[in-house]
Amino acid sequence: MPTKTSKPGEAAIEVLSVASEVYPLIKTGGLADVVGALPGALRRLNVNMRVLVPGYRQVIAKIAKPVVLKEMASLFGGPARLLDATVSGLDLIVVDAPHLYDRDGSIYASPSGADWTDNWKRFGAFSQVAGQIGRGLIDGYSPAIIHAHDWQAGLVPAYLRFGPPTKVKSVMTVHNLAFQGQFPREIFGELQLPAAANSVDGVEYYGAVGYLKAGLQCADAITTVSPTYASEIRTPEFGMGLEGLLNSRTSDVYGILNGIDLEAWDPGTDTALVEPYRISTVRRRAANKRAVRERFGLEHSDAPLFGVVSRLTWQKGIDILANVLDRLVGMGAQLCVLGSGDGGIEDAIANAAGRHPGRIGIVRGYDEQLSHMIQGGADAILIPSRFEPCGLTQLIGLRYGCVPVVTRTGGLADTVVDANEAALSMGAATGVQISPLNENTLTEALRRAIALYRDEAVWAHIQRRGMKSDVGWDQSARKYVALYEKLMGRAVSNGD
Numbered sequence: 001m002p003t004k005t006s007k008p009g010e011a012a013i014e015v016l017s018v019a020s021e022v023y024p025l026i027k028t029g030g031l032a033d034v035v036g037a038l039p040g041a042l043r044r045l046n047v048n049m050r051v052l053v054p055g056y057r058q059v060i061a062k063i064a065k066p067v068v069l070k071e072m073a074s075l076f077g078g079p080a081r082l083l084d085a086t087v088s089g090l091d092l093i094v095v096d097a098p099h100l101y102d103r104d105g106s107i108y109a110s111p112s113g114a115d116w117t118d119n120w121k122r123f124g125a126f127s128q129v130a131g132q133i134g135r136g137l138i139d140g141y142s143p144a145i146i147h148a149h150d151w152q153a154g155l156v157p158a159y160l161r162f163g164p165p166t167k168v169k170s171v172m173t174v175h176n177l178a179f180q181g182q183f184p185r186e187i188f189g190e191l192q193l194p195a196a197a198n199s200v201d202g203v204e205y206y207g208a209v210g211y212l213k214a215g216l217q218c219a220d221a222i223t224t225v226s227p228t229y230a231s232e233i234r235t236p237e238f239g240m241g242l243e244g245l246l247n248s249r250t251s252d253v254y255g256i257l258n259g260i261d262l263e264a265w266d267p268g269t270d271t272a273l274v275e276p277y278r279i280s281t282v283r284r285r286a287a288n289k290r291a292v293r294e295r296f297g298l299e300h301s302d303a304p305l306f307g308v309v310s311r312l313t314w315q316k317g318i319d320i321l322a323n324v325l326d327r328l329v330g331m332g333a334q335l336c337v338l339g340s341g342d343g344g345i346e347d348a349i350a351n352a353a354g355r356h357p358g359r360i361g362i363v364r365g366y367d368e369q370l371s372h373m374i375q376g377g378a379d380a381i382l383i384p385s386r387f388e389p390c391g392l393t394q395l396i397g398l399r400y401g402c403v404p405v406v407t408r409t410g411g412l413a414d415t416v417v418d419a420n421e422a423a424l425s426m427g428a429a430t431g432v433q434i435s436p437l438n439e440n441t442l443t444e445a446l447r448r449a450i451a452l453y454r455d456e457a458v459w460a461h462i463q464r465r466g467m468k469s470d471v472g473w474d475q476s477a478r479k480y481v482a483l484y485e486k487l488m489g490r491a492v493s494n495g496d
């Protein structure tokens, strides 16, 4: 029986989560989903998690009746306020600093697409505020743990470490080691950190300032979003130069899988679907498949339909996929692609769609509704990533009976069971794995998936087994609580 994490009478654990994105306020990727889902999952385990988020124009527009918690005369060159707000059940603290966040364009880049040149200041200020909250900036609020996410919050552990002593413990979670927040050494003087922080024990990284590096160096614990990625990032192939530092902290590194919000992603109640369905009615997906084909201009036939919902980038291996599209069509399959990213990759898919009308379709851009339709209507979801810290798309695919075809890496390896003979005979298979990733192995995986699809009983079994997979937050939330307890010196409840 799982141990209940909170003991009778024990005070709730107060955690401040610090992140540059939070669903449903502002999202560019999986980080937002995770940051938005964790507070709800942890609340059931006696953890109060507030989320500190920058007051981008898009965020300020969505908060009604904010309460001013604190006025700050100057935060990195302009006045700022901390606002208390509740949105969709999330308890937020918003850093309202118009000189940093009230802008056209995306949250990381100007309308021209180039990163904001003052991102170091925007996220340095953001991290400094988190550190100050840890030291009592807001009357009556003293979190025991500050949980920082990705490079934008990477300086938080440094602000906590290099300042007056504090009992607050820090957790640094890496959602993607490829984004490190590297800035010229000249900015150090502007960060209002003591000189001692400008060292290999602090923010200094190969003669520059590394935000994520600082977080990994200074945090009390490091987590990443799957056990396999936690091992991979200690190797030169995946460590992106930080493997040495991560190896020096092996006992402080934890891999805790992400989950998905089982209410937001429920094929039984999903209003984006023409025909909602459950495990017992999975055949009803046929109506959704028709709708997806219509949306993408694909022919109605007995062809298996593969879907992609992704950033169209090198990391996601979509360039490799683009190179095998003639083969995919040649094997009798169809493909619908939703996403945007690298222009060359988008064009390669659009060209293939031009060569194969009715067989391949692409919708460029970001479309939440359409992503639900694809998961509810395509037969399989393709995720040929070169690396994948966790990945949410395959978890959604599992829940929706949209069989994941994935590279055996990171969280994809941890969550999808390959339909090899042994797994099939045990009834454990939930998808198809590609390993290692290249054009030939991807083609082979597609061929295997198509063969499985052609065997109706086997395919239905794989779908149903996937739909029964545990892709929610319960287990992982327990692991976070166990980590918080350990850092606080409390008796640790069962995190397994």
Ligand code: ADP
Pocket (backbone or CB within 6 Å): 028, 029, 030, 031, 033, 309, 310, 311, 338, 339, 340, 365, 366, 367, 368, 371, 390, 391, 392, 393, 394, 396
């Ligand atoms: P990432 O590396 O982009 O964070 P994840 O798999 O962890 O990848 O999370 C991606 C999230 O963004 C998923 O919820 C996925 O459904 C969603 N997503 C990605 N691209 C699109 C798109 N073009 N339209 C709608 N949703 C998308």
